[in-house]
Amino acid sequence: MTVIRDVTLRDGLQLAGTVLPTEAKIDLARALLDAGIPELEIGSLANPRLVPPMAGTLDVVAALTDEELARCWVWVATPGHVRRALDAGIRNLQYCLSVSDAHNQANLGRDTETSLSALPESVEAVQAAGGRIELCLATSFTCPFDGPVDPGRVLAIARDPRAEGTEDIVLCDTLGQAIPTEVGALVRRVREDTPARRIVFHSHDTWGQGLANAFAAVAAGAEMVDGTLGALGGCPFAPGAGGNTSTEDLAFGLRPDWLTPEVLARLVVLQENLLAALGEPSRSRAAAAVRATPPVFRWAAGYR
Incomplete structure (x- = not known):
């Protein structure tokens, strides 16, 4: 069964023009967990001066229970980030670097080799705390500055001995x-x-291929796919990037065992309320269909 991870509270929010209050982030995290979403990304330790919507991530961590945090991830990029996150109580960390040097420089202020060299220290700290760490490779396909990325470079990083101990890629x-x-x-x-x-x-989903790409990944062996409510999102250091693939669309298409028409309707309400608060449009086709489809279809709002 493919796991859907909702990353609204990190990737979804990082380009939003409105900063969501910490209490609203906590409420959204709990609502998504209660709806049955197996795993969440709840924030980032990126510098809040550069990415203001990520301010308060550690306050969100502090508010959640250990049971809730067991299903939550935080984005990190340095051993310092890792130590701060572990001290705050998070145990699932996504260590991110870019396959392309140009994007890594723009995003993190260092080249890819420097980020990779710091990974073993991060892995050691997470393992000592009994946590999990995944290796996140941004720009695995294209770079906004250098263009297409050689798949061989992705494979070289994935095989690098310094990535040993990472549980996911x-x-x-x-x-x-x-x-x-x-x-x-x-x-x-x-x-x-x-x-x-x-x-x-x-x-x-910049070119409308997000859902098809996610299904292709699953068919090829991916065990988890990321999405955001209403296809919100983008990268502040990747000019031209569109929003993420919609969590609602992924759920409707993959039909995980936790999804029911009632749960899908709850997700639609959550995204409607969130996007209204942010002043952002919804790009989820499933969310629109829930509202527009005649109620004789069991996944429609008001099904009878």
Whole structure:
């Protein structure tokens, strides 16, 4: 069964023009967990001066119970981030670096090799705390500054001994420019030619291929896919990137065992309330269909 991870509270919010209050973030995290979403990304330790919507991430961590945090992830990029997150109580950390040097420099202020060299220290700290760490590879397909990314570079990083101890590998279509054949081919090569880990696919829907790419990733062996409510999102350091693939669309298409028409309706209400608060439009086709479809269809609002 493919796991859907909702990343609204990190990737979804980071380009929003309105900063969501911490209490609203906590309420949203709990509502998503209560709805049955198996895993969440609840924030980032990126500098809040550069990414203001990520302010208060550690306050969200502090408010959640250990049971809730067991299903939650926080984005980190340095050993310092890791130590702060662990001290706050989070145990699931997504260590991110970019496959392309140009994007890593723009996003993190250092080249890819420097980020990779710091990974073992982060892995050691997380393992000592009894946590989990995943290796997140931004720009696995294209870079906004250098163009197409050589799949061989992705594979080299995935095979690098310094990545030993990471339990997942996240392949990110950061710009949303990949197509299903490219996604399937890369996921398959990572599955077959690199150390065994859970493969996660993180997609953006810039060219309308987000859902198709996610399904191609699953068919090729990805065990988890990321999405956001209403297809909210984007990257502040990736010009031209669109929003993420919609959580509602992923759920409707993949039909995980926790999804019922009632749960889908709850997700639609959550995204409507969130996007209204942010002043953002919904780009979820499933959410629109829930409202527009005649109630004789069991997934429609008001089904009878």
